[in-house]
Amino acid sequence: MHFAVCIKQVPDTAEVKIDPETNTLVRAGVESMANPYDITALEAALGLKEKYGARVTALSMGPPQADSVLRQALSMGADDAVLLCDRAFAGADTLATSYTLSKAIETLGTVEPVDLVLCGKQAIDGDTAQTGPGIAARLGLTQFTYVLDVEWLDPGKRRLQARRKVEGGMEVISGPLPALLSVELEMATPRRASLPMLIASLRAEIKVWDAKAIGARADLVGIKGSPTWVKAIASPQLHRAGPKWDAAESVSAAVSAALGELFSDRDFEAGFAKGWKAEG
Amino acid sequence: MEEKFDAAIVGGGPAGISAACILAKRGAKVIVIERGEYPGAKNMFGGVLYGRALGRIIPDYAQKNCPIERNIVESRVSYLSEEGSISFSYRDQAFFEKLQNNAFTVGRAKFDRWFADQAKGFGALLVCSTVVTDLMKDGAGRVIGVKTDRAEGEVRAKVVLLADGVNSPLAAKTGFRPEARPGQIALAVKELIGLPEEVIDERFGVSGANGVTNEILGSVTGGMNGVAFVYTNRRSVSIGIGANLADLARQRVRPYEMLERLKLHPAIEPLIKDGKPLEYLAHWVPEGGYDSVPKLFGDGFLIAGDSAMLFNALHREGSNLAMTSGRLAAETILEALGKGDLSSATLKGYSERMKESFVLKDLKTYRRFSSLLETHGELFSTLPKGASEALRQILTVDETPKKARRQTAWEALRGRVGLFRLLRLVFDAWRAV
Ligand SMILES: Cc1cc2nc3c(=O)[nH]c(=O)nc-3n(C[C@H](O)[C@H](O)[C@H](O)COP(=O)(O)OP(=O)(O)OC[C@H]3O[C@@H](n4cnc5c(N)ncnc54)[C@H](O)[C@@H]3O)c2cc1C
Ligand SMILES: Cc1cc2nc3c(=O)[nH]c(=O)nc-3n(C[C@H](O)[C@H](O)[C@H](O)COP(=O)(O)OP(=O)(O)OC[C@H]3O[C@@H](n4cnc5c(N)ncnc54)[C@H](O)[C@@H]3O)c2cc1C
Numbered sequence: 130m131h132f133a134v135c136i137k138q139v140p141d142t143a144e145v146k147i148d149p150e151t152n153t154l155v156r157a158g159v160e161s162m163a164n165p166y167d168i169t170a171l172e173a174a175l176g177l178k179e180k181y182g183a184r185v186t187a188l189s190m191g192p193p194q195a196d197s198v199l200r201q202a203l204s205m206g207a208d209d210a211v212l213l214c215d216r217a218f219a220g221a222d223t224l225a226t227s228y229t230l231s232k233a234i235e236t237l238g239t240v241e242p243v244d245l246v247l248c249g250k251q252a253i254d255g256d257t258a259q260t261g262p263g264i265a266a267r268l269g270l271t272q273f274t275y276v277l278d279v280e281w282l283d284p285g286k287r288r289l290q291a292r293r294k295v296e297g298g299m300e301v302i303s304g305p306l307p308a309l310l311s312v313e314l315e316m317a318t319p320r321r322a323s324l325p326m327l328i329a330s331l332r333a334e335i336k337v338w339d340a341k342a343i344g345a346r347a348d349l350v351g352i353k354g355s356p357t358w359v360k361a362i363a364s365p366q367l368h369r370a371g372p373k374w375d376a377a378e379s380v381s382a383a384v385s386a387a388l389g390e391l392f393s394d395r396d397f398e399a400g401f402a403k404g405w406k407a408e409g
Numbered sequence: 410m411e412e413k414f415d416a417a418i419v420g421g422g423p424a425g426i427s428a429a430c431i432l433a434k435r436g437a438k439v440i441v442i443e444r445g446e447y448p449g450a451k452n453m454f455g456g457v458l459y460g461r462a463l464g465r466i467i468p469d470y471a472q473k474n475c476p477i478e479r480n481i482v483e484s485r486v487s488y489l490s491e492e493g494s495i496s497f498s499y500r501d502q503a504f505f506e507k508l509q510n511n512a513f514t515v516g517r518a519k520f521d522r523w524f525a526d527q528a529k530g531f532g533a534l535l536v537c538s539t540v541v542t543d544l545m546k547d548g549a550g551r552v553i554g555v556k557t558d559r560a561e562g563e564v565r566a567k568v569v570l571l572a573d574g575v576n577s578p579l580a581a582k583t584g585f586r587p588e589a590r591p592g593q594i595a596l597a598v599k600e601l602i603g604l605p606e607e608v609i610d611e612r613f614g615v616s617g618a619n620g621v622t623n624e625i626l627g628s629v630t631g632g633m634n635g636v637a638f639v640y641t642n643r644r645s646v647s648i649g650i651g652a653n654l655a656d657l658a659r660q661r662v663r664p665y666e667m668l669e670r671l672k673l674h675p676a677i678e679p680l681i682k683d684g685k686p687l688e689y690l691a692h693w694v695p696e697g698g699y700d701s702v703p704k705l706f707g708d709g710f711l712i713a714g715d716s717a718m719l720f721n722a723l724h725r726e727g728s729n730l731a732m733t734s735g736r737l738a739a740e741t742i743l744e745a746l747g748k749g750d751l752s753s754a755t756l757k758g759y760s761e762r763m764k765e766s767f768v769l770k771d772l773k774t775y776r777r778f779s780s781l782l783e784t785h786g787e788l789f790s791t792l793p794k795g796a797s798e799a800l801r802q803i804l805t806v807d808e809t810p811k812k813a814r815r816q817t818a819w820e821a822l823r824g825r826v827g828l829f830r831l832l833r834l835v836f837d838a839w840r841a842v
Contacts, residue, residue, distance in 0.1 A: 323560035
């Protein structure tokens with residue numbers, strides 16, 4: 130099998146500054162790091178590789194300095210790394226980013242078809258969580274978003290089953306390969322590279338592909354391929370009033386009312402009866 | 410790990426990187442192991458580097474985009490009492506021109522990284538986020554490599570250079586040098602205060618690329634043996650203060666309290682007014698001087714920089730001693746590699762090179778300086794007050810005849826410190842520097 134992991138280089142800061150004039154991120158003078166969700170995705174890929182056998186290729190679109198996130202991927206155990214670097218890629222929105230990454234995955238596939246693409250749930254700077262689904266849509270991959278765990282992967286049947294986070298709970302779904310996973314931080318704990326692997330990663334040559342190498346159309350990449358205009362940025366207020374049961378009078382009455390409501394949902398009841406095990 | 414290096418360097422500070430540059434330039438296979446995420450990530454110092462020492466390692470550093478903040482054209486020394494300040498300053502046209510970059514300010518996060526990039530450019534291997542936890546030794550006790558905190562983390566090398574700074578858990582564990590005593594260490598804190606470039610230019614009477622250093626002594630350290638400083642960067646001012654660790658422990662003073670007091674002093678406050686605090690860091694300074702310098706070499710290892718307690722407390726120089734010791738260590742290693750003998754018999758050459766260089770010569774010249782400060786507590790307590798009162802007397806213009814004023818001034822000083830103590834101070838100071 131062949132896995133591709135998409136890793137974005139992001140500013141290493143909790144408070145990303147936004148230029149009030151242009152509504153774009155201020156990146157100058159900020160340290161960079163690999164998007165934490167993406168390192169989790171890589172760790173998940175390495176875990177699956179160890180269990181089922183696969184080659185893992187790390188991909189990143191970014192400036193030349195983004196090679197450091199790829200070296201990190203190599204030090205952890207990725208087999209190969211490709212940097213998508215071209216002036217024409219600059220200023221990409223999620224539409225152009227997902228186009229560029231999917232062209233690169235297609236190109237990887239000409240040598241060895243890609244069975245599984247792993248992305249972070251979201252980038253901690255852009256935060257849109259659109260890139261992964263964008264890639265899946267473009268390449269026609271089965272889409273598993275907000276993944277917490279891959280319960281099994283069957284290379285013969287070419288299917289996998291994953292547990293994913295949904296509002297208020299979890300969902301277990303299965304589907305065919307090739308697939309794309311966008312992963313939550315809970316999915317894996319990134320390993321620390323051994324010294325020989327770290328040294329090898331520092332000495333590795335990183336492949337660099339430009340727009341031509343991946344056969345990308347000039348009008349679909351970078352700023353030219355990005356119709357998004359950010360008009361304003363604001364944090365929405367969260368108003369989420371869930372159901373409440375008053376336990377002041379009687380705790381047991383409140384609990385039984387709550388359970389009554391839960392079991393009035395037929396899906397919940399069925400899931401409860403089966404011990405939450407979905408069929409394969 | 411199977412691979413063997415010519416030299417393994419512990420620490421990517423000025424000492425370690427200087428050695429790495431010299432070694433890699435001459436084709437030696439060298440690895441630098443740094444615990445920070447990148448060199449300089451957690452390092453701090455006052456801020457002044459010396460062009461001469463750096464130029465011996467990277468001659469064209471200025472053309473190679475060395476991240477210089479400001480070229481120092483003026484040095485001030487201020488002696489502060491509670492309310493007063495006596496200052497001496499020297500500015501020279503030469504520092505603008507032919508002595509440009511004699512001294513300049515840098516920030517460690519930027520400089521150390523830049524410096525390490527130069528070493529990488531020469532072919533050194535730099536491994537970050539990795540802590541050296543132990544030394545590897547053979548049956549005969551010779552150092553043959555280091556152990557790190559990573560899996561399969563042993564690194565074999567023909568020689569190990571210990572450039573791990575003053576606060577060395579590695580020294581404590583392996584005993585490659587004696588652990589420093591609190592009396593030989595100062596604890597310093599520094600705050601970086603952001604100000605617009607023009608405001609700094611105006612407050613310090615400089616423009617753009619040029620800057621000022623201000624060393625500060627006196628009652629700001631609350632009677633403890635210590636110093637403070639204010640240095641100009643391009644868009645920020647470094648303000649720091651430090652005192653002897655033993656004094657701090659005895660008086661139960663927290664360094665940040667001293668810093669807050671310093672920032673409110675009438676002579677200092679206007680320099681940093683309306684600034685924005687950017688970062689706050691603390692670090693040790695090895696102040697024991699010549700007598701605290703350990704044996705600098707052994708079988709298979711050498712010690713350089715702060716790890717070897719190389720610091721000139723009077724002139725506040727450390728980085729240049731670190732760079733020079735790193736360079737001399739590298740030259741010795743090259744000689745030893747050439748001979749194929751990494752035993753102390755050849756590595757002893759490092760000690761000889763050091764004795765001939767300004768590093769140990771200067772430390773020897775000022776050998777008595779640290780004990781001078783230790784024995785003359787009045788320098789930090791009664792003398793600043795006495796001197797201030799004396800000057801206040803002399804400068805007050807009223808109808809008192811000048812002769813009477815001079816008399817009161819003299820009495821103010823003598824009353825605070827005592828004539829014998831004053832004479833003793835002058836005598837000891839003369840001997841120490
Ligand atoms: C405030 C703000 C303003 C912006 N303004 C504009 C603008 O005006 N015009 C414009 O064109 N763009 C703009 N962008 C940038 C752009 O929208 C996104 O940063 C970019 O397209 C990726 O989307 P994302 O960061 O939301 O990633 P997400 O969709 O959240 O990322 C999900 C996953 O996709 C993968 N991924 C994403 N990017 C990459 C990459 N480069 N390389 C490898 N894998 C990747 C990673 O696995 C990641 O975890 C702006 C971003 C912000 C935050
Ligand atoms: C407040 C203050 C102001 C100063 N002002 C000046 C000044 O203006 N001018 C001047 O010339 N000097 C000044 N100095 C002194 C100067 O900073 C030092 O002398 C100089 O940094 C010494 O360099 P070094 O390479 O020996 O050690 P350091 O700079 O301390 O570098 C040691 C490096 O080793 C790493 N390390 C330590 N242990 C390990 C380990 N076990 N494994 C891996 N890595 C490790 C550290 O992370 C660090 O990067 C000042 C110091 C202080 C504290």
